[in-house]
Amino acid sequence: GDSVTQMEGPVTLSEEAFLTINCTYTATGYPSLFWYVQYPGEGLQLLLKATKADDKGSNKGFEATYRKETTSFHLEKGSVQVSDSAVYFCALGRPGGGADGLTFGKGTHLIIQP
Protein backbone atom coordinates (compact mmCIF):
# COMPACT_ATOMS: atom_id res chain seq x y z
CA GLY A 1 0.00 0.00 0.00
CA ASP A 2 0.89 3.66 -0.01
CA SER A 3 3.44 4.87 2.49
CA VAL A 4 5.56 7.88 3.38
CA THR A 5 8.97 7.73 5.04
CA GLN A 6 10.56 10.74 6.70
CA MET A 7 13.88 11.17 8.39
CA GLU A 8 13.60 10.68 12.09
CA GLY A 9 14.16 13.51 14.48
CA PRO A 10 14.67 15.50 16.40
CA VAL A 11 16.70 17.57 13.99
CA THR A 12 18.57 20.33 15.80
CA LEU A 13 20.07 23.26 13.90
CA SER A 14 21.43 26.67 14.67
CA GLU A 15 19.63 29.76 13.46
CA GLU A 16 20.43 30.67 9.82
CA ALA A 17 21.53 27.10 8.99
CA PHE A 18 20.40 25.31 5.85
CA LEU A 19 17.59 22.82 6.36
CA THR A 20 16.78 19.59 4.56
CA ILE A 21 14.14 17.15 5.76
CA ASN A 22 14.03 14.05 3.62
CA CYS A 23 10.77 12.48 2.48
CA THR A 24 10.31 9.49 0.20
CA TYR A 25 7.11 7.77 -0.75
CA THR A 26 5.70 4.55 -2.14
CA ALA A 27 2.56 4.79 -4.26
CA THR A 28 1.21 3.63 -7.57
CA GLY A 29 0.66 6.26 -10.23
CA TYR A 30 1.16 9.95 -9.55
CA PRO A 31 0.08 11.01 -6.08
CA SER A 32 -0.12 14.58 -4.88
CA LEU A 33 2.45 15.46 -2.23
CA PHE A 34 2.18 17.76 0.75
CA TRP A 35 4.18 19.20 3.62
CA TYR A 36 2.30 20.16 6.75
CA VAL A 37 3.67 21.93 9.83
CA GLN A 38 2.48 21.54 13.40
CA TYR A 39 3.39 24.03 16.09
CA PRO A 40 3.22 22.90 19.74
CA GLY A 41 -0.31 22.14 20.91
CA GLU A 42 -1.89 23.06 17.59
CA GLY A 43 -3.38 21.38 14.55
CA LEU A 44 -1.59 20.88 11.24
CA GLN A 45 -1.24 23.69 8.72
CA LEU A 46 -0.49 23.20 5.06
CA LEU A 47 3.00 24.46 4.29
CA LEU A 48 3.23 23.61 0.58
CA LYS A 49 2.15 21.06 -1.98
CA ALA A 50 2.85 19.72 -5.46
CA THR A 51 0.40 17.85 -7.61
CA LYS A 52 2.54 16.54 -10.47
CA ALA A 53 6.08 15.47 -11.21
CA ASP A 54 8.75 18.23 -11.33
CA ASP A 55 6.41 20.72 -9.67
CA LYS A 56 8.00 22.83 -6.96
CA GLY A 57 5.93 23.91 -3.98
CA SER A 58 7.09 26.90 -1.99
CA ASN A 59 5.92 28.98 0.95
CA LYS A 60 7.54 31.09 3.70
CA GLY A 61 11.03 30.35 2.35
CA PHE A 62 10.46 26.59 2.30
CA GLU A 63 10.64 24.63 -0.95
CA ALA A 64 10.12 21.05 -2.07
CA THR A 65 10.31 19.53 -5.55
CA TYR A 66 8.27 16.52 -6.63
CA ARG A 67 10.83 14.02 -7.96
CA LYS A 68 9.13 11.08 -9.61
CA GLU A 69 12.37 9.34 -10.54
CA THR A 70 13.53 9.19 -6.93
CA THR A 71 10.02 9.14 -5.39
CA SER A 72 11.01 12.00 -3.13
CA PHE A 73 9.70 15.33 -1.90
CA HIS A 74 12.45 16.73 0.32
CA LEU A 75 11.76 19.91 2.26
CA GLU A 76 14.43 22.65 2.17
CA LYS A 77 14.98 26.12 3.55
CA GLY A 78 18.04 28.25 3.04
CA SER A 79 18.14 29.97 6.44
CA VAL A 80 16.05 28.73 9.34
CA GLN A 81 14.76 30.83 12.21
CA VAL A 82 13.86 29.95 15.79
CA SER A 83 10.20 30.38 14.82
CA ASP A 84 10.54 27.45 12.40
CA SER A 85 10.78 25.06 15.34
CA ALA A 86 7.88 22.66 14.89
CA VAL A 87 6.99 19.17 13.69
CA TYR A 88 6.90 18.72 9.91
CA PHE A 89 4.80 16.05 8.22
CA CYS A 90 5.16 14.80 4.68
CA ALA A 91 1.96 13.37 3.18
CA LEU A 92 0.59 11.97 -0.06
CA GLY A 93 -2.84 11.96 -1.64
CA ARG A 94 -3.71 8.92 -3.70
CA PRO A 95 -3.95 9.34 -7.46
CA GLY A 96 -7.53 9.59 -8.64
CA GLY A 97 -8.77 10.70 -5.30
CA GLY A 98 -8.41 9.05 -1.95
CA ALA A 99 -11.66 9.11 -0.02
CA ASP A 100 -9.78 8.21 3.12
CA GLY A 101 -7.70 11.34 3.12
CA LEU A 102 -3.94 11.58 3.08
CA THR A 103 -1.22 9.13 4.08
CA PHE A 104 1.16 10.80 6.52
CA GLY A 105 4.73 10.19 7.51
CA LYS A 106 5.55 10.01 11.21
CA GLY A 107 6.73 13.59 11.39
CA THR A 108 10.11 15.20 11.94
CA HIS A 109 10.62 17.37 14.99
CA LEU A 110 12.76 20.39 14.10
CA ILE A 111 14.49 22.40 16.83
CA ILE A 112 16.22 25.67 15.93
CA GLN A 113 18.60 27.08 18.51
CA PRO A 114 19.43 30.80 18.64
Next chain:
Amino acid sequence: DGGITQSPKYLFRKEGQNVTLSCEQNLNHDAMYWYRQDPGQGLRLIYYSQIVNDFQKGDIAEGYSVSREKKESFPLTVTSAQKNPTAFYLCASTLQVFSGNTIYFGEGSWLTVV
Protein backbone atom coordinates in the same frame (compact mmCIF):
# COMPACT_ATOMS: atom_id res chain seq x y z
CA ASP B 1 -13.70 33.57 9.64
CA GLY B 2 -13.96 30.21 7.93
CA GLY B 3 -12.41 27.23 9.58
CA ILE B 4 -12.70 24.08 11.61
CA THR B 5 -13.61 24.34 15.27
CA GLN B 6 -12.90 21.54 17.68
CA SER B 7 -14.12 21.45 21.25
CA PRO B 8 -13.25 21.01 23.97
CA LYS B 9 -9.54 21.70 23.74
CA TYR B 10 -8.86 19.58 26.82
CA LEU B 11 -11.00 16.74 28.11
CA PHE B 12 -10.57 14.29 30.94
CA ARG B 13 -12.29 10.93 30.92
CA LYS B 14 -12.79 8.50 33.73
CA GLU B 15 -12.46 4.80 33.14
CA GLY B 16 -15.66 3.36 31.65
CA GLN B 17 -17.00 6.67 30.40
CA ASN B 18 -17.97 7.65 26.88
CA VAL B 19 -16.95 11.12 25.77
CA THR B 20 -17.76 13.08 22.63
CA LEU B 21 -15.44 15.45 20.79
CA SER B 22 -17.09 18.10 18.69
CA CYS B 23 -15.98 19.15 15.20
CA GLU B 24 -17.72 21.89 13.22
CA GLN B 25 -16.66 23.42 9.90
CA ASN B 26 -18.05 26.41 8.04
CA LEU B 27 -15.98 25.85 4.90
CA ASN B 28 -18.81 24.04 3.07
CA HIS B 29 -16.51 21.05 2.73
CA ASP B 30 -17.88 17.71 1.66
CA ALA B 31 -15.45 15.33 3.33
CA MET B 32 -14.49 15.22 7.00
CA TYR B 33 -11.97 13.13 8.91
CA TRP B 34 -10.87 12.20 12.41
CA TYR B 35 -7.24 11.42 13.12
CA ARG B 36 -5.52 10.31 16.28
CA GLN B 37 -1.99 11.50 17.04
CA ASP B 38 0.35 9.74 19.47
CA PRO B 39 3.94 10.79 20.10
CA GLY B 40 6.28 9.39 17.48
CA GLN B 41 3.52 7.69 15.53
CA GLY B 42 2.28 10.44 13.27
CA LEU B 43 -1.40 10.57 12.38
CA ARG B 44 -3.70 7.59 12.16
CA LEU B 45 -7.13 7.72 10.55
CA ILE B 46 -10.07 6.81 12.78
CA TYR B 47 -13.15 7.56 10.64
CA TYR B 48 -13.98 9.57 7.56
CA SER B 49 -17.10 10.79 5.83
CA GLN B 50 -17.54 11.88 2.22
CA ILE B 51 -21.14 13.02 2.46
CA VAL B 52 -23.92 13.51 4.96
CA ASN B 53 -25.31 10.33 6.52
CA ASP B 54 -22.36 8.28 5.31
CA PHE B 55 -19.07 7.43 7.00
CA GLN B 56 -16.38 4.78 6.78
CA LYS B 57 -13.96 3.19 9.21
CA GLY B 58 -10.34 4.16 9.00
CA ASP B 59 -7.31 2.23 10.23
CA ILE B 60 -8.09 2.36 13.97
CA ALA B 61 -11.88 2.62 14.30
CA GLU B 62 -12.29 0.13 17.15
CA GLY B 63 -13.61 1.82 20.28
CA TYR B 64 -14.79 4.92 18.41
CA SER B 65 -18.06 5.99 16.78
CA VAL B 66 -19.12 8.94 14.63
CA SER B 67 -22.17 10.49 13.04
CA ARG B 68 -22.66 12.85 10.09
CA GLU B 69 -26.18 14.21 10.36
CA LYS B 70 -25.21 17.64 9.04
CA LYS B 71 -22.65 18.64 6.46
CA GLU B 72 -20.85 20.95 8.86
CA SER B 73 -20.66 18.60 11.85
CA PHE B 74 -18.75 15.35 12.47
CA PRO B 75 -18.63 14.47 16.18
CA LEU B 76 -16.43 11.66 17.47
CA THR B 77 -17.41 9.53 20.47
CA VAL B 78 -14.66 7.75 22.33
CA THR B 79 -16.33 4.79 23.97
CA SER B 80 -15.33 2.77 26.99
CA ALA B 81 -14.27 0.03 24.57
CA GLN B 82 -11.26 2.13 23.55
CA LYS B 83 -8.61 0.80 25.89
CA ASN B 84 -5.99 3.48 25.45
CA PRO B 85 -7.76 6.70 24.50
CA THR B 86 -5.23 9.19 25.84
CA ALA B 87 -4.09 11.07 22.73
CA PHE B 88 -4.39 14.23 20.66
CA TYR B 89 -7.38 14.11 18.30
CA LEU B 90 -7.50 16.08 15.07
CA CYS B 91 -10.53 16.78 12.91
CA ALA B 92 -10.01 17.70 9.28
CA SER B 93 -11.99 18.45 6.14
CA THR B 94 -11.61 18.93 2.40
CA LEU B 95 -13.80 20.40 -0.30
CA GLN B 96 -13.97 17.30 -2.44
CA VAL B 97 -12.36 13.93 -2.40
CA PHE B 98 -9.52 14.48 -4.81
CA SER B 99 -5.88 13.70 -4.29
CA GLY B 100 -4.74 17.25 -5.05
CA ASN B 101 -7.12 18.96 -2.70
CA THR B 102 -5.73 20.31 0.52
CA ILE B 103 -7.01 18.87 3.76
CA TYR B 104 -7.55 21.49 6.48
CA PHE B 105 -7.20 20.74 10.17
CA GLY B 106 -8.75 21.99 13.36
CA GLU B 107 -6.70 22.95 16.40
CA GLY B 108 -7.08 19.55 18.02
CA SER B 109 -8.45 18.17 21.27
CA TRP B 110 -6.42 16.58 24.05
CA LEU B 111 -8.10 13.62 25.74
CA THR B 112 -6.67 12.22 28.95
CA VAL B 113 -7.92 9.25 30.92
CA VAL B 114 -7.84 9.78 34.68
